[in-house]
Each structure stands twice: as structure tokens, then as C-alpha cells.
Amino acid sequence: MYQNKIQFYILIIAGVLVHFLAQSQSLEEKVKWKNIRTVKIHKADEPLSPPVIALHSGEKLTLRFDDMEGGTKTFSYKLIHCDADWTPSELFESDYISGQLNGEIYTSQRSFNTLMDYTHYELNIPNETMKPTRSGNYMLLVYAGYNPSDTVLTRKFRISEKRINIKGEIERINRMSRNKPNQELNLTLRTGGMQINDPYNNLKISVEKNYHGEKLFEQLTPSSMSGNRINYQMNKKMVFKGGNEYHHFNSKTTDYAGEHIKKINFIRNNFHFQLNTDQDRTFQQYQIKKDLNGRFRVDSENTDDPDTEADYVYVYFTLKDATSTAEGKFYVTGAFNNWQCKPENRMIYNSESQVFEKRLLLKQGYYDFKYMFKSAEGLQPYYISGNHYQTENDYLVYVYYTDYSEGYDRLIGHTVINSSEKVY
16 A cells, blocks of 8 residues: 555656656657658648637647558547747646546548558547647647557647737848848737737747748837737848749549659559659749649549548659759658658669659648758758749748736737738
8 A cells, every 4th residue: 555655656756747847848740650641630621721720619620640550559649738939838737628638549440442551540629528728839649559658649739819810911022132031021910909018028929931840939029019009010030031832743643644743653553653853943933833832632533532542652753953962961841741851751862864863652642842952051941942032922920928827828819821912
């Protein structure tokens, strides 16, 4: 009996220590298991939407992923509330969750009529057993069985109070420069009945260009304030490189070569998609082109449910005119691999054909992608893509209010501003 009490108190102390040690660590999205693919989180029934819903609105988020090992496994999950910089907040789980603090993913389905077998998993949040009760940033942690330390994957999402109205536009600057930022974000916040007396200390603004690459701006000085309006105009911190439109391809059908696809082969019971060769676009003129601003969508022709009926196919990427002597590495990136530069998506130089090449296994659908260059100087997203002020981009804006009395960053509003549209 005495030993059991000691073990109980040790567990409590260990949990408290883990909670406080985690406060200083910024959490990141990861996929820890190599057999887990095509991870997406979005608003339910809106596969291209950013993962943000309104608090107590009835809206839901859907997490999807595939297990290439097939069969049925037990996956559980938990939620970690974070401040605007993605460090865990000071709240305890019972402060921001109604219902169970841990849950199990019950919805799974085996792939149907595919060459490669996989099991598709889905989870909706909120659900009957777990409901977030506070606004802000959340990290969704999926783990194997019932062991939270055996992490399978993590994904970010947000819950907004929608207390304020956000309007904005993109100002085109430095139009003649290929190297400087050329899109400037101007914002107007209409706070309604919410009193914000000290925006310099109380407000934080996070901006994602094309659904990734988040930048957090703290202690911004408004250009002007009037009544319930707070303006941020011509702020030299909120400037971005326009970049270029994304490369893309459409692999939803195996019957014929779709967009940007050179040919389709069937080898060893798998489909192989050879894409058209891409080139260095640094000095090319800007060309208007419709894309998904870096995102992807699973799709397959003549299927009722692409999530379980779309197949996995091999896709071959080829990049020409990128110098082979550059002291760095090229990667194929996009939302499909969370924009990460890892060994599995690094391109290899073929000295015989003088091109960079990479083969990736991807689920059928429509994909945007980009070639990233990484050197000792760090990641250089515009190294061969070009940088144009005319480029159409989505800017996701999130406004946080630091509530000192509650001890966390409330997400009080969010919006999407497109660089090609006037919002005023």
C-alpha cells in the first residue's frame, strides 16, 4: 500500500515537471512513423481550407492520414494548448478541454480496389468525447496505442473567437528588384465592443504566406488608432517576397497524361508518372498561372471516395539548368510533405543527363510543389523560382490578444487576404 502511494506521487511529480519543462519549447509539426503518409488537417468537408474553426460554433476540423502497413492499429490522441509562438501555454488540460483529456481514433477504412494497400484514418474535432473550450493555438498529438510518448504525428490547428474584424490589402513595392521583398501587408483591425487600450503589448499578429512559413509579429506600433479601428500601414516588418506561382501536376487519372505529365508507365504492378522537366525560373518573365498556392488535393477519376480509392503512384521530378556545383542541396517540397527538407525528398544530380532527379510515392490527386535550395546559409526558397511583385499569394492573418488575467494568448480574429484582390 505504501509503495503504491509512493509510485502515485512520483507519477504526479513527473507529470508536473514535464508540463513546466515543455513551456519553453516551441512545438513543431512532425510525422515520426515512415509508414504514415498523406497527412491533412482542414475544416470538415473543405479539404483546401486552413485548419481553423470558430469557438463554440459547431464547426469541426478533420484530420486524415494513411497507414501504408495496412491492417488496423490503435491510435490515440491528445491536445496541447499553445501560445501564439507555439510554446505550450500555462493552462492545464482541464482548463481548455471539456470531456476526456485523451481519445482514441475509431474511424478507419481499408483502401478499396487499389494496387497499394493502405488503411485510411479520420478524426473530427470537436467530437462527442472531447471539446476544446478556449481559443488559441492547438497541437494535435497522435500516438500509438495508449502511450503518449510513442508519437506518430503532430499537427497544428487553431480555434478563433472571431471577436474582431480584419481587413487588409497587399501593396506592391520594389517592383524592379528581383531580390527584395515586393509585397507589403497593410491591415485594419475593427475591434467592435472589445476594448484594446495597449495594442503594442496586448496584440500579436501571425502571418502565413500560402498556408506555411509562419511569421509572428510582436510589439507592433500601429500607424494610427481611431475609436475601434487600429491601423497597421506601411509597416516595414510586414513585407514579403512575392515569389512565383507553383509548379503543379494532376495525377488523378492513369488513362492519359494530365497537366505537367510527360508520360505514364505501368511497371511491376505500379503506375509511374514522369513529369515534364522543370527549369530555373530566376530570370524568366512572370506568367499568370492558376494554382492551389502550395496545397494539394487527393482525387481520383471514377471513384466515389478518393480518400480510400485513390491509389499511390510513383512521381518522377526533373530539374534542369540548376547548377550542379552549387554548394547546397535541392529538395522537392509542398504541403504534401509539410514543406520540410529531408533526405527522403532530396534531389540527386544525374551527371549523364545533367539534371536533378527525385522519385516520390504520392497519392493520386492535384499537387502544387516547389524546388527548395538549402545551403550553409540556410533555406533559400527563391533561389531558382524567381521573385515577382505580381505573384498571386494568399496571406493568412491571425490576431492574438495576450490575456494576462487568464494566462494565455487568445485568438480573437483571423482572415485570408489575397494579393490580387482589393478588400476595401
